[in-house]
Amino acid sequence: MSKIIAICAKDFRSWTNHFSFYLLAAFFLGMTGYFFWSGLSYFSIVSFQVATNPAMQVKSLNLTEGVFSLFMANMTVLLLLLIPILTMKSFAEEKKFGTLELLFTYPVSDFQIITGKFLGMLAVVSVLILPTVSYFFLAQVVGAKFELLTLLTGYLGLILISASFISFGMFMSSLTEHQVVSAGICFAVLLFFWIIGWVADWTSPALGAIFRELSLVLHYEDMTRGVLDTKDIAYFLFFTFFFLFASMATLEIRTWKR
Amino acid sequence: MISVSRVSKSFGSIKALEDISFTIQNREIIGFLGPNGAGKTTLMRILTGIFPPSSGSVLIEGKNLAGSKNLRKKIGYLAEHNPLYRDITAREFLTYVAALKEVPWRNRKKAVLEVAERCSITSVLNRIIGKLSKGYQQRIGLAQALLGDPEVLILDEPTNGLDPQQIIEMRKLVREFGQNKTIILSTHILHEVEQTCGRVLILNQGRLAAALQMTEKMNLEEIFMEIVAKEPAPCPK
Numbered sequence: 001m002s003k004i005i006a007i008c009a010k011d012f013r014s015w016t017n018h019f020s021f022y023l024l025a026a027f028f029l030g031m032t033g034y035f036f037w038s039g040l041s042y043f044s045i046v047s048f049q050v051a052t053n054p055a056m057q058v059k060s061l062n063l064t065e066g067v068f069s070l071f072m073a074n075m076t077v078l079l080l081l082l083i084p085i086l087t088m089k090s091f092a093e094e095k096k097f098g099t100l101e102l103l104f105t106y107p108v109s110d111f112q113i114i115t116g117k118f119l120g121m122l123a124v125v126s127v128l129i130l131p132t133v134s135y136f137f138l139a140q141v142v143g144a145k146f147e148l149l150t151l152l153t154g155y156l157g158l159i160l161i162s163a164s165f166i167s168f169g170m171f172m173s174s175l176t177e178h179q180v181v182s183a184g185i186c187f188a189v190l191l192f193f194w195i196i197g198w199v200a201d202w203t204s205p206a207l208g209a210i211f212r213e214l215s216l217v218l219h220y221e222d223m224t225r226g227v228l229d230t231k232d233i234a235y236f237l238f239f240t241f242f243f244l245f246a247s248m249a250t251l252e253i254r255t256w257k258r
Numbered sequence: 259m260i261s262v263s264r265v266s267k268s269f270g271s272i273k274a275l276e277d278i279s280f281t282i283q284n285r286e287i288i289g290f291l292g293p294n295g296a297g298k299t300t301l302m303r304i305l306t307g308i309f310p311p312s313s314g315s316v317l318i319e320g321k322n323l324a325g326s327k328n329l330r331k332k333i334g335y336l337a338e339h340n341p342l343y344r345d346i347t348a349r350e351f352l353t354y355v356a357a358l359k360e361v362p363w364r365n366r367k368k369a370v371l372e373v374a375e376r377c378s379i380t381s382v383l384n385r386i387i388g389k390l391s392k393g394y395q396q397r398i399g400l401a402q403a404l405l406g407d408p409e410v411l412i413l414d415e416p417t418n419g420l421d422p423q424q425i426i427e428m429r430k431l432v433r434e435f436g437q438n439k440t441i442i443l444s445t446h447i448l449h450e451v452e453q454t455c456g457r458v459l460i461l462n463q464g465r466l467a468a469a470l471q472m473t474e475k476m477n478l479e480e481i482f483m484e485i486v487a488k489e490p491a492p493c494p495k
Contacts, residue, residue, distance in 0.1 A: 006357035014345045017386070098341030102402075105306040105335040106358040107327045254309045255325075 008123065011090065015124045017100060024085070028128050029187055035074040036135045039067045052229050057142025058167060064150050064226060066194045072224040075132065079162055081127070082185035086124060087169025088179040090117050091247070095177040113245055114170075119138060121166045129158060150226035157223030161216060161238035165190060167243040174250040190216070260282055260305070260410065260440070265414045275477035276312070276464045284409070287436040290444035292461035293486055298444040299338055301461065302414050305442065318410070331360065334403030338414040340396055344388030346480055348379060348398050351387060352405065359406030366384035373401040377431065385408040393424040400431065410440045415452060429454055448478050458483055
């Protein structure tokens with residue numbers, strides 16, 4: 001366990017020691033702040049119009065659907081861009097500089113390496129995400145009260161979907177020693193999983209069901225509305241563990257007797 | 259004691275090592291010599307347990323190294339080109355290595371300071387590794403190998419890229435450690451072997467060409483050239 005913590009802490013440090021991390025964080029917080037502010041402003045205008053114009057009928061006008069859900073979706077698209085950039089280092093860089101080989105000479109198992117690196121990356125992403133919680137408390141100043149349980153469910157979903165991105169990004173990084181290749185392919189494939197659900201309604205019912213189940217976004221959407229479904233959680237956990245396992249398999253290839 | 263018996267390793271169709279056998283006694287300083295591409299590094303990687311041989315076995319104190327995590331504790335490795343994490347400080351790096359090498363939590367700080375002192379890097383412990391000179395980086399590499407007090411040190415071209423003064427210092431360190439550790443050292447500097455090693459293994463094209471006890475009068479250069487000339491490396495097509 002202490003080895004997992006050591007690897008996790010080291011990976012966390014090597015990101016946060018780097019100036020580029022603060023640039024990424026500034027970009028991320030700036031963008032999410034903008035999303036939140038514009039979303040909330042738009043919602044206040046719309047709700048003002050509804051309140052003053054009796055001819056307009058809006059059935060479900062609430063903060064969760066109108067602001068929170070949209071905000072979470074936008075933030076996830078940003079993470080879809082950022083996480084491949086964060087995870088590309090995890091193995092590709094170590095392979096390139098030869099430090100992965102050094103790691104193999106220590107009394108550490110592949111499982112400990114993968115778990116440590118995954119948790120380190122998750123910690124880095126959490127540091128990016130956590131400050132955004134403050135937006136919802138700041139919004140209370142202007143009278144926008146969000147439900148606490150909805151927030152919690154939404155952020156649980158965000159952590160789960162980030163874990164899936166990280167796990168896949170690490171797998172891509174374990175396949176190559178070129179960081180840019182790893183980030184590029186990771187982004188392309190994650191984007192594919194993101195948009196695959198869009199066509200679900202137009203294709204045949206059987207195919208549509210498959211697309212719907214594979215889609216990252218459809219599993220995530222419910223959680224941002226405050227709906228907690230074990231099916232969605234199981235999907236993200238499966239996605240995460242599958243690619244962590246795949247990364248472990250790529251590390252093990254070196255021990256094959258060819 | 260390390261005993262290597264009938265070790266072969268191939269990468270796809272390329273045979274890197276073929277049928278190599280030898281034993282190394284405790285507290286011996288042994289040199290691996292050979293032209294580039296002779297298989298020195300591959301052999302060292304097998305000895306450190308990075309990957310197992312395609313056939314044959316490596317036994318350390320009678321136990322098979324392949325797949326044994328605990329045996330790896332007995333080995334300290336300074337890899338070729340000395341890979342290090344460039345974006346953390348030397349202290350962070352060494353503490354990290356100490357944790358991975360199972361140095362108990364309470365002794366970690368002390369262990370790091372101890373190896374830092376032995377390798378004279380105490381003054382740079384708080385600097386980012388990537389910004390240090392090559393000599394210091396090489397010594398940090400040596401310090402990480404020494405952590406956990408391994409019985410065997412495996413050094414792959416430890417003087418590569420150092421200036422003359424640093425080379426002399428590194429040799430001095432190696433001889434010093436050789437007093438209570440087994441040291442396996444690879445190099446293609448003949449002079450270095452003459453100065454530090456008690457025995458030398460000459461590798462050529464993946465095969466063990468000679469195993470010689472070093473003596474005063476021996477002309478290593480002549481022997482080496484003879485072996486290499488017998489079977490020159492094939493021209494790439």
